[in-house]
Amino acid sequence: MKKIPKQVKEQLKPLVQKLLTKCSSAKALTKKAEWDEMVEIFETLDAIQDLEKNYKIPFPDRKNNWERFYEWCEENGADFSSIEVQEIKEGNFGTVAKRNIKENEAFLKVPRKIMMSEISAKKSRLGPLISSDPILQHMPNVQVAMHLLTELLDPKSFWLPYISILPSSYSTILYFTLNEIKELQKSPVIDEVFKLIRSVIRQYCYFFQLFQRDTYAKSLNIGLYFTYDLYRWAVSCAMTRQNILPNYDGKQQVTTLVPLFDMCNHSNGRLSTDFDVQNDTLISYSFKSFSQGEEVFMFYGPRTNAEFMVHNGFVYPENENDAVEIKLGISKNDPLYNQKNELCNKLKISVNGPFYLYKENCVNDELLTFLEINVMNSGELEHVLNEKEESTDLLSEQFSDLKRRAFSFLKDRVNLLLKAYGSTVEEDEDLLKQNILESVHHYLAVQLRICEKKILSAAYQYCIKKLS
Numbered sequence: 001m002k003k004i005p006k007q008v009k010e011q012l013k014p015l016v017q018k019l020l021t022k023c024s025s026a027k028a029l030t031k032k033a034e035w036d037e038m039v040e041i042f043e044t045l046d047a048i049q050d051l052e053k054n055y056k057i058p059f060p061d062r063k064n065n066w067e068r069f070y071e072w073c074e075e076n077g078a079d080f081s082s083i084e085v086q087e088i089k090e091g092n093f094g095t096v097a098k099r100n101i102k103e104n105e106a107f108l109k110v111p112r113k114i115m116m117s118e119i120s121a122k123k124s125r126l127g128p129l130i131s132s133d134p135i136l137q138h139m140p141n142v143q144v145a146m147h148l149l150t151e152l153l154d155p156k157s158f159w160l161p162y163i164s165i166l167p168s169s170y171s172t173i174l175y176f177t178l179n180e181i182k183e184l185q186k187s188p189v190i191d192e193v194f195k196l197i198r199s200v201i202r203q204y205c206y207f208f209q210l211f212q213r214d215t216y217a218k219s220l221n222i223g224l225y226f227t228y229d230l231y232r233w234a235v236s237c238a239m240t241r242q243n244i245l246p247n248y249d250g251k252q253q254v255t256t257l258v259p260l261f262d263m264c265n266h267s268n269g270r271l272s273t274d275f276d277v278q279n280d281t282l283i284s285y286s287f288k289s290f291s292q293g294e295e296v297f298m299f300y301g302p303r304t305n306a307e308f309m310v311h312n313g314f315v316y317p318e319n320e321n322d323a324v325e326i327k328l329g330i331s332k333n334d335p336l337y338n339q340k341n342e343l344c345n346k347l348k349i350s351v352n353g354p355f356y357l358y359k360e361n362c363v364n365d366e367l368l369t370f371l372e373i374n375v376m377n378s379g380e381l382e383h384v385l386n387e388k389e390e391s392t393d394l395l396s397e398q399f400s401d402l403k404r405r406a407f408s409f410l411k412d413r414v415n416l417l418l419k420a421y422g423s424t425v426e427e428d429e430d431l432l433k434q435n436i437l438e439s440v441h442h443y444l445a446v447q448l449r450i451c452e453k454k455i456l457s458a459a460y461q462y463c464i465k466k467l468s
Contacts, residue, residue, distance in 0.1 A: 001153075003224040004055045011051055012208070019044045020205035023198045035185065038194060042178040045201060045228065052227040057152070059168035063087070065161070072114070072161035073260055077281075079109040083296055085263050091167075094265045094295050101290040104272070108284040110261050115282075116159055117256035119247065121147035125154075128216055135206060140255040141242060142203060145234040148257075149222055152234075162259045170236035171313035174200055176441045183445035186420045187452060188325045189306040196310060204231045239311045250277040258282055266308075267297030268320045304356075305451045315447040323356040324455045326367075326413065330374060339381040343373050346385070357459045363410070371406035404467060411463035418456050425453045 022041050028034035066085060073080060082101055088094040101107050112119075121143045122130055129146075130136045136143050151157040169175060173193050184190050211223025241262040244253045261273075261284055269287035276283055290296050300312075302321040309315050316322075329352035330340045344351045347369060355367045376384075380399055428450045437443045 001057050001225060002055050004052070004227070008051055008055075009212070012048060013212075015044055015048050015051075016205045016208050019048065019201060020209075023202040023205070034194065038181075038197075039178065041198070041201065049228055052229065055225065055227060056229055057225055060164045062093075062165045062167065065164040069161045069165045069259075073110075076114045077111045078114060078260060080260050082107040085165075085260075088265070088295060093263060094297075095260075095263050097290045097292050097294050097296050099292050101286050101296065103286055103289045105286050106283050107286050107290075107296065108260060108264075108282075110258050110282045110284075112280045112282075114159075114162065114259050115245075115256050116144060116147055116151070116162070117245070118143050118254045124150060125220060126150050129214075129220065132216070133210070133214075135203065141235075141238050144242060144255050144257060145231070145238040146207070146222070148234045148237055149226075149230065150220060153221060153225060166237055169233065170240060171440050171444060172236045172239055173197065173310045173313075174232040174236055175313075176445075180439060180441040180445060183442060184448070186422060187306075187445075187449060188327065188417070189310065189448065189452075192306065192310055200232060200235050201228075203235075204228050207231065236313070240313060245282065246275050246277055248277070248280070264296060264298040266300040266312075266314075266316060268318060269297065269299035271299055271301060273298070305448055309444055309448050313444070315444050315451065317447065317451060319451070320359065322359040322451055322455065324452045325353075326355050326357055326417070328353055328355050328367075328370065328374070328413075336376075336378060336381060339378070339385065340373050340376070343376075343381060343385055344370070347373075349373065357414070357455055359455055359458075362455065362459045362462050368403075368406060371410055372402050375405040375409050376402070407463045407466040411460060411467065414456050414460045414463065418453060418460065421449060421453060423449075425450055425457065428453070 019041065022037065022044065025037075028037050070080075082098055082105075083095045084098055085093050086096045095108075097107075118140045121127070124147060126136075126143075126147055130143055136146065148163070151159045152163050154160075157163070173181070173196060176193075181190075181193060184193060208223075208226060210217050211220075211226055212218075217223065238255075238257070241257050242255050243258055243261070245256045245258075246252070247254050261282060264284070272285040272287040274283045274285070275281070284298065286296065287299055300308075303319075304321065304323045304325075305315050305317075305319050306325070308319070330337055330344070334340065341351055349366060349370050353370075355370060356364075357367075358364065373381075376399075380402070428446050431437060431446050432443065432450075437446065
């Protein structure tokens, strides 16, 4: 491993400060200004990565480390006799059944001893820094990421067998180039993309400076090797693998990386994992039966494909819980803002969302009620606000055409969102079939667009049906 020389750090300092200032500024007021700002951020980040490129830490080839990893898991009490890790696609691994596994059968037990978490981070050499640093204190996911770095750089670390089988890079949004992000520019996910990228870059800048000035931070030696590439790797490890588990007392929740358990890929299903507080062990049950030789999946929870792509680096077209966030809110410039706001509060409806269009039952009651309030006139608002009874049913019952106006408003909004993409579902599907996309990130972006457009198109048809 090559340490970053002092002269390179001196070259980095003004760039890091410039980047920190950019990523700490208030959100741009327009989409164009926000994009232009992101272009500047990436230009500075590219200059930093160029200076750091000769000091990347070489990661071991995970293909050669599984046996030692298995031994380490077994030595420390893990029970994984029903499954083994296999390469499913080139470079992508998953768990496969070594025998037939019945539904609701425990197929994996992992003791807390081999987990990396907030708890083990505070007990490690990182502990004193966590106690004194406000960012580490209040961001458990960052604690775990930095804990991972300290252990990666310690040749005697207890967790090296685990770290040696982790991927050397990820397909989370942190690995997308600006050109690849451009494929998502018209997607509702772009706000979350920019927010996460700015946040992680800001953290990198903060820790770069901390490792230069803080005496204890310097003693950890992370600063000798600390690069943006290394930090985004650690953050991506945490984002894609973290679980929230009970503390020793079974009450407080802690962010945790769980070896073996984190090798199971996602599928539609149900949550089927428990934590045995008495034995301090995570137990994973099969949500359905799996035959010998079949890949064993788990259900990660009801997340959208936008969440999966940004934080986990994959898109799951069959996702039964997929949804598209639709940006809606009552503008403070609306002359009826006070009345609409009061009615939203009365009916316990958010004034600014978030609101979603779902793959199944695309328009839920909360969204419909908000839309009805949003299209109400002054007389209607006054009438409902004077009612003593508080019920969302009052709206449609009293005004016969309210639902029609609400669906008409939604139809127009959805139509605008669909047109903004600049391409159809069919055109995007052709892109995937032609296999001409430049990278896996480009492929994921197009996949996500297809999923979003299908939900929006279904919502558009649903509105037309309601209006007919």
